[in-house]
Amino acid sequence: MAVRTGEQFLVGLRDDREVWLGGERVADVTFHPKMARMAQTLAGIYDLQHSPEFRERMTFTSPTSGEPVALSYLVPETQDDLTRRRGALEIVAESCHGMLGRTPDYVNIQLTASRQLSAIFGEKDPRFSAHLREYHEYVRERDLCLTHACGHPQVNRSVGLSELPDPYIAVGVVDTCAEGVVVRGAKNLATLAPFSDEIFAPLYRPLRPDVEEDRKYCIGFSVPSNIKGLKFICRPSHDLGEPLGDYPLSGQFDEMDSLAVFDDVIVPWERVFLLDDVDLGNRTVTQVALWRHYMQQVAVKNIAKLEFILGIVRGITEGIGIGVYGHVQEKTAEIIDTIETCRAYMRAAEADAVPLEGAEGIWPAPEPWIAMRHWYPDAYARVVAIVQQLAASGLMLTPNEADLASSLAADIAKYYQAMTMAAPERVRLFRLAWDLIGTEFGSRQTLYERFFNGDVVQLRIRRYAQYDYSRAEESVRRFMGEVYGDLADQ
Ligand SMILES: Cc1cc2nc3c(=O)[nH]c(=O)nc-3n(C[C@H](O)[C@H](O)[C@H](O)COP(=O)(O)OP(=O)(O)OC[C@H]3O[C@@H](n4cnc5c(N)ncnc54)[C@H](O)[C@@H]3O)c2cc1C
Known part of the structure; x- marks a missing residue:
């Protein structure tokens, strides 16, 4: 099957999946008043693959079916492949102005990278490698939408999984049977889950090799999102059901987060990628650097999002006449620097891509991605602080569309105008800024x-332990030698 249309994607969501929102089971996520608009947004993304403008740039020819399939499933063999994939990612990210982190391409790329490393999974039992490769093809040919869930519930972070109050708080194996592996427990957390066709659940953290009770958590698998026994407990929706004009982002880009609960779900054997081998499992956690590929999606999303934010800031600063102040210019330039730093990390990782021993395709360089991954959360929080500083009270003292249409129109025209904008334009720009950083949607961003x-924090602790300090140490040793002479002579 070729790439799906938006309508085909929506039809695929109309099944008996168990999605809970606000204490009620959602009958149909494509019609629910607090979910339907997001479903439509995703449908629009699927439709992009069919538009004459983007079709060629978003697809490649399937090596098995000969049909056009999404570029996020391509195993990149050359720099050109990486650039081509970036082009497809940009079309998606720019379509939603970077407001969605989990467009389907994100997990698609993770799965493709897993397939590229399938040999590791099959080192002891080649069936696991075959399962990953076959699953990649299965998803690619059906153009499915995946969520992924890795962690476990936030109950007690200071003990091992088997020491939690119940041995099946984290997802563990209960039994095996002819059809597959029975799993129980919860995964924290799964963004996009209500809108997904499948859930991908790899092992996430190393397990203690010497603790027998931990072995049951050694499983990597995937299952359909509507499989019997799986439920998604959603956080409250950030789509308040209010007019899009008042909540222009919340109203269409709430990708939703949920706890994925597995109540004795039978994972079919062909969907098991890792089982009961803690040594191998721990190596997949430490060696299987899927992020070397999916960080390309992250960088593209960051750039699209920051450019959108820069546009909003520019509108505000020019609009209310604060662009004349030096500190406003300096803060705006800080956002520009953040955009260009993301771009530089991305280009460096792509430019230094190399083949990886034992894996298929080429792999973007790790170092730029690690640095970006560690730096960006604070950089983004800083951008949010800048928007707050520059937009000030305008962020919240803003009428809505009903006010604009009311008898207040004359007052609004007078008091809410800006230097370069009539009141409605100014009001809408500030409401957009508020939705970006101030609403529940904005805080969640x-x-x-x-x-x-x-x-x-934990990633940097790992970095501290694993970094190759030899060049840094040699640099100081050489300096000391130059200044004080060789220690051996003293
Ligand atoms: C909006 C959002 C969307 C997400 N989407 C997904 C998704 O789609 N799929 C998915 O798998 N995950 C997703 N995540 C989960 C994300 O991977 C985790 O939030 C992240 O790994 C941190 O884990 P935690 O939230 O359980 O925090 P915790 O691990 O509970 O950490 C809480 C605090 O305790 C500290 N801490 C905990 N343990 C240690 C330790 N051992 N050493 C030092 N400090 C420690 C942390 O530094 C932190 O300050 C999402 C998270 C968010 C917020």
Whole structure:
């Protein structure tokens, strides 16, 4: 099957999936008043693949079916392939102004990178490698939308998984049977889950090799989102059901986050990629650097989002006449620097891509991505602080569309105008800025940028332990030698 249309994507969501929102089971995520607009947004992204303008730039010819399939499933073999994939990512990110982190291409690329490394999974049992490759093809040919869920519930972070109050708080294996592996527990968390066709659940953190009770958590798998026993418990929707004019971002880009609960779900054997091998599992966690590929999507999203924010800031600063102040210019330039730093990291990672031993295709360089991943959460929070500083009270003292249409129109025209804008334009620009950083949707954006890619604190602790200090140490040793002479002579 070729790439799907938006309508085909929506039809695929109309099944008996178990999605819970506000204490109620959602009958149909494509019609629910607080979910339907996001479903439509995703449908629009699927439709892009069919538009005459973008079709060629978003697809490649499937090596098995000969049909056009999404470029996020391409195993990149050359620099050109990476550039081509970036082009497709840009079309998606720019279509939503970077407001969605989890467009389907994000997990598609993770799955493609997993396939590229499938040999590792099959080192002891080649079936696992075959499962990954076949699954990649299965998803690619059906153009499915995936969510992924890695962590476990935030119950007690200071003990191992098997020491939590219930051994199946984290997802663990309960049993095996002829059809597959029975799993129980929860994954924290799955963005986009209500709108997904499948959930991809790799092992995420190393397990303790010497603790027998931990072995049950050694499983990597995927299942359809509507499989029996799987439920998604959603956070409150940020789509308040209010007019889009009042909440221009919340009203169409709430990608939704949920806890994925597995109540004795039977994972079919062909969907199991890792099982009961802690040594191998821990190596997949430490060696399988899927981020070397999916960070390209992250960088493209960051750039699209920051350019959108810069446009909003520019409108505000020019609009209310504050662009004349030096500190406003300096803060605006800080956002520009943030955009260009993301671009530089991205181009460096792409330019230094190399083949990886034991893996298919080429792999973007790790160092620029690691630095970007560690730096960006604070950089984004700083951008949010700049928007707050520059927009000030205008962020919240802003009428809505009903006010604009009311008998207040004359007052609004007088008091809410800006130097370069009539009142409606100014009001809408500030409401956009508020939705970007101030509403529940906006706050979640900042939280997302801080944590979606892991906890930077722990990532940096790992970096401290693993970094190759030899050049730094040699630099100081050479300097000391030049100034004080060779220690051996003293
Ligand atoms: C909006 C959003 C969307 C997300 N989407 C997804 C998704 O789609 N799929 C997915 O799999 N995950 C997703 N995540 C989860 C994300 O990967 C985690 O939030 C992140 O890894 C941090 O884990 P945690 O939230 O459980 O925090 P915790 O691990 O509970 O950390 C809480 C605090 O304790 C500290 N801490 C905890 N343990 C340690 C330790 N061992 N050493 C030092 N400090 C420690 C942390 O530094 C942090 O300050 C998402 C998160 C957010 C916020």
